[in-house]
Amino acid sequence: MLDQLPFDDRRAFDDAHRGFIATLDPMVITDDTGRVVWDLERFTFLQGDAPATVNPSLWRMSQLHTAHGLFQVADRIFQVRGFDISNMTVIEGDTGYVIVDPLTSVECARAAMNLVREHLGDKPIRVIIYTHSHADHFGGVKGIVSDDEVAGGAVRIVAPLGFLEHAVSENVYAGNAMTRRAQYMYGQNLPVDAAGVISTGLGIALSKGQMSLLEPTDVISGTSQELVLDGVRFEFQYTPDSEAPAEMHFYLPDMRALCMAENVSHHMHNLYTPRGAQIRDAVGWSRYIDEALRRYGPVTDVMFICHQWPVWGRRSVCEFLAEQRDLYRYIHDETLRLAAHGYTMVEIAEMVELPEGLATSWIARGYYGSLNHNVKAVYQKYLGFFDGNPAHLHPHPPVEAGRRYVEFMGGADAVLSKARKSFDDGDYRWVAEVVNHVVFAEPNNQAARELQADALEQLGYQSESAPWRNFYLTGAQDLREGAHSDEAALGASEVIAAMTVDMLFDYLAIRLNGPKAGGQSFVMQVQLTDTGESRRVELVHGVVNCAPAQPDDHADTTLHLPKAALTGLALGAVPLADAVAAGQVEIAGDEEPAYRLFGLLDTFARTFNIVVP
Incomplete structure (x- = not known):
């Protein structure tokens, strides 16, 4: 990895710190009881070169995610970054602030707004904009505005059509299963160190405060829809079924600034997210980026996004958008091309490699999404989980399959003996696949659990994708220690109030x-x-x-x-x-x-x- 990628390119580090104004010291946020909900000080170990337990590419991105504070993006546009997994953008209106995406939790949003008012002035919030329906872009809203302010018309809330329905769908209807899987994806029970969590890939971590939700007052349902919000002209681009089922971009013509929400980022995003969600439409996503490039690229001086840092300069913005557009289109088209030759989902995922121009681009690396899973997502969207082989039409469930595999292979001891040799050979993927059968056939077999945990741990250390790393390492942790209990009631989330x-x-x-x-x-x-x-x-x-x-x-x-x-x-x-x-x-x-x-x-x-x- 060190040989393949341009680690001497340090422009991203300059951009991530550009426009810095101020931050908290220490970077710790607590709730009203004193419980810590955000602690960036835990990540101070991210210094120097990558240790052997972390993929160096992921280490680099994690270092970039530690930049935190209030930053100026352009005249009248500011961002608070590093106060949560996402950014809170602040636009100065004629009489107050327009806030874009108020973070995940009430406590972090409140702390971010306090920092804004300390350095930019104690002005009222006039408008909240939710760019899309994921919780890290609306959950902190009640930390900065109240129900009464919205109900009384003092604050408008603007969101894309379908926002509320999809926010509820992800956080309530499928919420229980998704929350459990998110514990794996974000490594929520892992230690924060070089052998545990170092990043989410999308941002440094998720805050642990109170989530909230207020219903939108204004709905964006089409591209070119315009609003004047506290004296600022907004032109919206409606982009449903892209990175989120309900999402939108906006352009500020008087500031020559473009917000691309989460449809572009400084990495490859998820077409399928391992925590579980609807498959995302790669070709539609690519077309939305292309539309933004053609509409706004030639008249944009700065592009800001809802995670990570902005991109400055018309040429740089256009190049960035073009790379991201082509990344998702390439994955889509190559997957279907190979499927037309009869290759299956798993085969195609091993075959597809990014072409020259994308393969070594930092903004195409799989820190959060991954090429392997994204290929499988395209296949699943068009052809489903079944690969057409009748042997896979009705397989046994894991426990029954595990018992039969172990019996066929001569018993658990024989399987483990052979698997240990594979482990010594560095074939960790095979160990994880084979020993999984023993674990499901004999869940109390401690030797099998330990070997499976060792294999998952090594796969985690190698992963460039932070979600893959966290899945592997959390799996290893659960095998060794048992599942970590998290019995917080679903009703504790204020999402349900909406x-x-x-x-x-x-x-x-x-x-x-x-x-x-x-x-x-x-x-x-x-x-x-x-x-x-x-x-x-x-x-x-x-x-x-x-x-x-x-x-x-x-x-x-x-x-x-x-x-x-x-x-x-x-x-x-x-x-x-x-x-x-x-x-x-x-x-x-x-x-x-x-x-x-x-x-x-x-x-x-x-x-x-x-x-x-």
Whole structure:
């Protein structure tokens, strides 16, 4: 790696520190109880040359991610970087501030805004812009503005069409599984040192404070849509189904500045994210970048993004956009070309290499996304997970397959003996694949767990991708120590406060245990006492159907409750009996169906096994 890449090119280090104004010292942020939610001081070990436990390319990017503070991007445009995984951009309006992407957590956003006001002036926030629907771009909003300011019209919140639906989808509907997998992807339980977490690849780390969400007041639904926000002209480019399902760029014509949200970055991004999310459209993503290049490239003096540092100069901006455009298009086209020759997803992922001009470009390196996974994402989007080989049409699940493999190979001792030789030969991928069968066949086999952990650890040390490194090292940790418990209630996230009534019922339906509910049927009406909304909720065929209630609807039982109580019930934070006893819920008619429905809902544990059955 040291021989292949231009490590003597230090321009990125200059750019990452350009325009520095001030920062916190020490770079530590706490919540109201004194609990540390952000501590950049832990990463001071990122000095000098890369140790043997870290890929030197990833080490370089991690060093770049340690730059922190308030920076001036251009006249009237500033960024706070290194206060979270993402950036908070501050644009000076005529009477106050326009804030773009208020970080992940309330505490970090508040600290960032305090730094802004200390050095730029104590002016009010007039506008919040969410560039897209990922939590690190909206979660800190209540740290800098309140519900009342938005409800009273003092603050506008601008977001792309579909923002709220997709924010909820990722953080609630699939939230439990995604949160557990995110512990692996971001290495949240690993030590912060040269043998553990050194970066996320996208930023140095995720903050651990309170997430929040306020509903948008203004929606961007098309390209060329314009708004004047506190005297500043914005022209928006709507880019759905790109890096996020709901995303947008914007151009500031009076400042000749372009914000590309997270659709470009100083690395290769994810077409598939290992924490789990919808596959992203590589060719659509590439086309959005091309559209931005053609529309705004010739009239842009500075481009800023929602992670990492800006790019200055029209020529540099155009070159950057062109490289990122071509990166995603190349992955897309090469994958489909090889698929047309009959190669499978796994084969293509081993075959594709970036061409000259991209292969040694720092902004095409797989620090967060990876070429291997992105190729598989393109294949999956068009052809699905099945490779066409009937032998793979209906394989045994991991435990049953593991038992059979181990028996065929002569037992666990024989497998481990051969695997140790492969480990000594440096064939760690093969060790991880083979010994995984022993672990799933005999999960209490300590020798197998230790050898599997050793192999995963070595793969982690070699990885250029931070998510791959963190997945490997967290897997090794869980094999040695057991899964680290994280039983924080889903209701602790304020994302749920922004959920609509229908979204709450959608999540309730996800919690319904279908096999237990099969054969049961009844109709319940739900009356929201504070919003005036009413819903007809029917249990039939093992599913919950919800629709607006009609005046002539029949119901076996009726619930009267405020939205907050419905939220607690839908998320499993409050049992129905407790809500009734507390006077939060009144039941009219037959009470039995209501208790039966909520008794059929599963409760999800935050920690489940991944590397063992």
